[in-house]
Amino acid sequence: MNEVRRSAAAALEVRGLDVYYGHSHALQGVDLTLEAGVFSVVGRNGMGKTTLCKAIMGLVPVSGGSIRFRGDDVTRRPPAHIARLGVGYVPQGRRLWRSLSVDEHLQLAAGLRRGAWTVERIYETFPRLAERKDHGGGQLSGGEQQMLAISRALLTNPQLLIMDEPTEGLAPVIVAQVEEMLVRLGEDGDMSVLVIEQNIGVATAVSRNVAIMVNGRINRIIDSARLAADRELQQRLLGVGLHAELEPAVDMPAAGTGAKAAPQPSRPGGPIRIYISNPTPPTRWSQPVPIARIEAAARTLVARLDETARRRREPVAAQTQGPPVVLVVGTLDTKGTELRFIRDIIAGSGLRTRLVDVSTSGRQATSDVSAQEIALNHGRGGSAVFGPDRGAAVTAMAEAFASWLRRQSNIAGVISAGGSGAASLVAPGMRTLPVGVPKLIISSVASGDVGPYVGPADITMMHSVTDVQGLNSISRAVLANGAHALAGMVRARLDQHARKDHGDGGLPSVGITMFGVTTPAVQKIAADLREDFECLVFHATGVGGRSMEKLVDSGQIAGVIDLTTTEICDLLMGGVFPATDDRFGAITRSRLPYVGSVGALDMVNFGAPDTIPERYRGRKFHVHNPQVTLMRTTAEENERMGRWIADRLNQMDGPVRFFLPEGGVSALDARGQPFWDPDADAALFRALERNVRQTANRQLIRVPKNINDPEFASTIVSAFRTLFGRTGARRRLAR
Numbered sequence: 001m002n003e004v005r006r007s008a009a010a011a012l013e014v015r016g017l018d019v020y021y022g023h024s025h026a027l028q029g030v031d032l033t034l035e036a037g038v039f040s041v042v043g044r045n046g047m048g049k050t051t052l053c054k055a056i057m058g059l060v061p062v063s064g065g066s067i068r069f070r071g072d073d074v075t076r077r078p079p080a081h082i083a084r085l086g087v088g089y090v091p092q093g094r095r096l097w098r099s100l101s102v103d104e105h106l107q108l109a110a111g112l113r114r115g116a117w118t119v120e121r122i123y124e125t126f127p128r129l130a131e132r133k134d135h136g137g138g139q140l141s142g143g144e145q146q147m148l149a150i151s152r153a154l155l156t157n158p159q160l161l162i163m164d165e166p167t168e169g170l171a172p173v174i175v176a177q178v179e180e181m182l183v184r185l186g187e188d189g190d191m192s193v194l195v196i197e198q199n200i201g202v203a204t205a206v207s208r209n210v211a212i213m214v215n216g217r218i219n220r221i222i223d224s225a226r227l228a229a230d231r232e233l234q235q236r237l238l239g240v241g242l243h244a245e246l247e248p249a250v251d252m253p254a255a256g257t258g259a260k261a262a263p264q265p266s267r268p269g270g271p272i273r274i275y276i277s278n279p280t281p282p283t284r285w286s287q288p289v290p291i292a293r294i295e296a297a298a299r300t301l302v303a304r305l306d307e308t309a310r311r312r313r314e315p316v317a318a319q320t321q322g323p324p325v326v327l328v329v330g331t332l333d334t335k336g337t338e339l340r341f342i343r344d345i346i347a348g349s350g351l352r353t354r355l356v357d358v359s360t361s362g363r364q365a366t367s368d369v370s371a372q373e374i375a376l377n378h379g380r381g382g383s384a385v386f387g388p389d390r391g392a393a394v395t396a397m398a399e400a401f402a403s404w405l406r407r408q409s410n411i412a413g414v415i416s417a418g419g420s421g422a423a424s425l426v427a428p429g430m431r432t433l434p435v436g437v438p439k440l441i442i443s444s445v446a447s448g449d450v451g452p453y454v455g456p457a458d459i460t461m462m463h464s465v466t467d468v469q470g471l472n473s474i475s476r477a478v479l480a481n482g483a484h485a486l487a488g489m490v491r492a493r494l495d496q497h498a499r500k501d502h503g504d505g506g507l508p509s510v511g512i513t514m515f516g517v518t519t520p521a522v523q524k525i526a527a528d529l530r531e532d533f534e535c536l537v538f539h540a541t542g543v544g545g546r547s548m549e550k551l552v553d554s555g556q557i558a559g560v561i562d563l564t565t566t567e568i569c570d571l572l573m574g575g576v577f578p579a580t581d582d583r584f585g586a587i588t589r590s591r592l593p594y595v596g597s598v599g600a601l602d603m604v605n606f607g608a609p610d611t612i613p614e615r616y617r618g619r620k621f622h623v624h625n626p627q628v629t630l631m632r633t634t635a636e637e638n639e640r641m642g643r644w645i646a647d648r649l650n651q652m653d654g655p656v657r658f659f660l661p662e663g664g665v666s667a668l669d670a671r672g673q674p675f676w677d678p679d680a681d682a683a684l685f686r687a688l689e690r691n692v693r694q695t696a697n698r699q700l701i702r703v704p705k706n707i708n709d710p711e712f713a714s715t716i717v718s719a720f721r722t723l724f725g726r727t728g729a730r731r732r733l734a735r
Contacts, residue, residue: 009071010035011160011192012056016065019048019055026051028216029065034160038186038193040203040224043213049196050092052213053164056194057089058082069160086113088158090149092165092196098138102129105137105152115157116190122151125181150178161185164196175202175380182206187588187651201379204228229407324412325352326490329401329426332357332365335418338468338479342415342442345483351412351490358401358425360393362386369404371397377404394424402429413438413490417468417479420445423461427453434554438489442482444468456546460485508558509534510720511548515564516624517666517708518599522563524713529720533559540564540600542577549586559593559724561716563707566600568641569633574613575604584648591654593723595716598660598684599707601641602669602677603630622674630668632675635683642687649692655723656698659716660685663706670706 012034019027027048032041043049054060056067058079067075074082083089096105106119106129123130126147132140140148150166166182167175179202185191186206197203203210204224212219212227227233328343332355339355347353357367358374365371375385378400385396405411411433416426423443430439439459446461453461462482466474510533514522526535536557538544545567551557567579587594606612606629609621620632633641649656662685668675685702692700701719705712 009068011070012194013068014052014056014065015068017052017055017062017067018064019051019060020063021051026216027055030216030218032211032218034192034194036192038182038195038207039209039211040195040197040207041211041213041218042197042200042203045198047213048216049213050164051216053089053091053162053194053196056082056162057087083156083158084113086157086159088153088156088161090153090161090163090166092168096137096140096145096148099136101134101136102140102148103133105148106155109152109155113157117154117157119155122155125177126151159191161191161193162196163193165198166195167197167199167202175199178202179205199379200228200234205379323352324410324490324494325354326412326486327354327356327405327414329356329358329414329416329429330418330422331359331425332367332371333359333361333363335422335468336365337471338417338475341471341476342417342479342483345480346415346487349484349487349491351487356401358397358422360385360390360397374404375400377401377407379403394421398425398428401425402432405429406432411437412494413440413486415440415442415482415486417442417464417482419443419468422468423453427455427459430459431455431457431550433457435551435556436493438486438493440482440486440489442468442479451543456543456550507532507534508724509536509551509556510559510561511551511557512537512561513540513545513548513564513599514538515540515566515600515666517603517668518564520667520708521599521713521716524710525561525563525717528714528717532721540566540577542567542570542579545579545583549582549584552586552590552592555590557592559720560587560595561720562587562594562596563716564599565596565645566603566605568644569601569604569637572641572644573604573631573633573637575631576607577605584645584652587654588648588651591652593720594652594654594656595720595723596649596656596658597707597716598645598665598688600666601638601684602633602665602675602680604633605630620675622668630675632677633680635677635680638680638684639687642684643691646688646691649688649698652698654697657719657723658688658692658698658700659712659719660688660700660702661707661709661712662702662704663709663712665707667708670708 010033012032014030014032017027017030017032018025030048030052032052041049041052051060055062056074058074058077058081062075065075066073069082069085069087072085074085074087100108103119106122110119123133128144129147129151132144137145137148146166146168150163153161153163163182167178182193182195182202183206185193193206195203195206204227207224209221210224210227211221222233326346328339328346330339332339343353343355354368356369356374357365357371359365359371362371371385372382375382375397378384378396385393385400387393387396405414414426414430414433414437416422418425420443423441423445426441430441433439435458439457440462441453441459442462442464444464444467445453446463450461453459462478462485464475465478466472468475468479471479510529512522512525512535514537522537526537529535536548536551538548548557548560552560562584565583567577567583569575570578571580571583603622608627609623609629612621612629612631616631619634622630622632624630649658662681664670664673664676665681665684666675667673669681670676689700692698694700701715703712703715705715
């Protein structure tokens with residue numbers, strides 16, 4: 001009974017916690033619960049975040065309240081006892097031994113608790129530490145020291161990991177690596193993580209909810225997506241973002257007077273330096289700050305003064321809401337004439353437009369949304385965008401534009417024009433928009449392989465014929481066609497929405513994956529569901545699975561029947577139709593009803609026979625057509641796929657039923673057919689059953705039929721109807 005109670009208890013439960021430093025009330029009745037996964041706490045300096053960490057670890061005396069770890073009261077326990085129970089700690093300031101080498105640090109920590117984190121795994125995760133393994137703690141850079149502090153805590157294999165400013169002092173590439181590691185730790189479910197962060201981008205990226213500390217209390221717990229999108233809230237509670245109270249030093253005419261304003265001297269269009277006399281919060285022991293330090297800490301305000309003043313008076317909601325708007329996006333420093341030509345045509349059709357600059361040169365250009373404003377949406381701010389490395393700058397600006405675009409709620413369409421650089425800048429952002437929002441790129445690269453730009457989205461690409469460089473008889477015709485095409489798509493969509501009653505959308509949509517060798521099953525499933533569901537069938541060719549999951553992420557699919565997971569074969573064995581590592585990720589994030597199976601996991605797809613890799617010569621093949629050759633998977637490969645899929649299924653919290661057809665996983669894997677191999681299928685099923693953590697909500701079910709037998713399809717339909725009804729998801733989606 002005690003074990004049952006502990007497994008059900010929250011990883012961390014803090015109730016009414018009080019901590020004093022002398023007469024100073026540092027923590028004032030803090031309440032906090034971390035059930036599982038990753039939870040972030042943010043706040044300004046001096047709000048009590050580090051004191052909270054130290055109190056949990058027993059490093060400062062607690063005056064009142066309680067701290068429970070996995071149901072055990074650890075209030076006022078010694079730090080060593082808390083650590084042995086399974087609580088790890090990454091302190092702010094690293095706290096390393098200067099004389100001990102990297103390897104000696106890790107070997108010391110590795111002896112506390114056995115588990116998945118080993119010294120070898122640390123070196124794989126942080127290759128830089130492997131390179132510096134014989135260097136002392138005092139010989140490391142700040143970023144390397146932080147890596148070592150994180151690694152030292154992970155090696156204790158804690159059940160609860162407390163990280164105080166884990167990305168402080170790390171280079172951007174390492175910050176991204178730590179962020180990815182935190183997300184993975186939360187998804188694995190073996191470790192809960194409490195993250196104290198100043199980096200809002202990291203805090204909101206790694207956890208669903210964020211606690212905000214103000215003056216020693218938990219002021220509120222807010223959805224991370226809302227906090228990430230609400231710059232005004234960040235500024236009000238956390239003091240981040242632009243200086244909202246900055247007023248332009250210009251004389252304004254009195255309201256209501258008819259007199260014209262006196263001509264003002266022109267202001268430079270470049271950045272404005274803001275000097276702060278106290279770069280760090282002063283204390284009673286503070287010394288006067290040297291001029292050189294004030295200069296070094298000066299901030300650069302890149303928005304124009306008139307734009308800053310307007311935005312200060314304009315509510316945040318008004319900046320992202322209102323009438324539908326068409327975005328004309330591109331690098332205005334080199335393509336300004338062409339983009340304004342497109343903008344004028346769209347505006348002439350009566351649509352509202354906004355000209356968005358995504359240049360990375362740092363040069364000012366007249367626009368509705370400046371490149372500097374877009375850059376501020378990068379997780380590490382504008383400094384991550386405007387650098388000397390053009391490739392890194394383009395990548396960072398693309399991320400910033402995608403982040404900015406996700407926060408806009410009134411986008412009617414997006415159009416861009418330029419070369420490969422411009423397409424690389426805008427395409428990732430376009431891919432974040434829901435399917436159905438018109439997206440058009442006019443580019444010189446549109447006559448080649450557009451897969452890297454389009455991905456799983458409905459982006460239209462138009463070949464520019466000539467380079468997008470100046471207006472001439474050809475470019476005017478092509479750019480005008482693109483502008484009119486986008487305007488037509490936008491108007492048609494707006495008219496459709498105007499006619500539609502949003503309170504009564506169509507049937508709920510279900511995504512179904514299919515391959516040629518699972519077609520009979522999908523046809524029967526779709527026929528059985530068509531009265532109650534809109535069946536969207538996706539061809540499992542790599543991009544098909546990504547397209548389905550994109551619709552899941554955008555909320556346009558109410559449930560999934562993932563009958564054909566064959567893209568996993570090509571991902572792991574190097575075929576031509578691979579999934580990405582995020583296959584099943586949308587299901588995990590959305591918690592939609594999910595019914596899956598192992599359709600076509602008996603085959604890896606290659607091109608013509610002469611394109612098959614040399615290492616696979618001598619294997620069993622089936623020529624599907626002159627351009628597609630199928631290779632039968634072996635028992636070892638099936639076991640590997642089973643473990644991979646099991647890992648993803650274990651991350652799903654929503655209702656899951658995964659079916660194993662004992663009579664074969666495709667039309668070719670049936671008795672008497674070329675790929676019939678019961679031993680290989682059995683290896684797949686065993687790997688799934690050994691590795692999937694089955695619960696009442698997550699079940700594997702064997703069915704003694706081939707995947708294309710009508711009885712198997714009926715079983716799938718019955719299970720999906722049961723799950724869909726149980727989740728209360730029978731809703732009508734507005735389109």
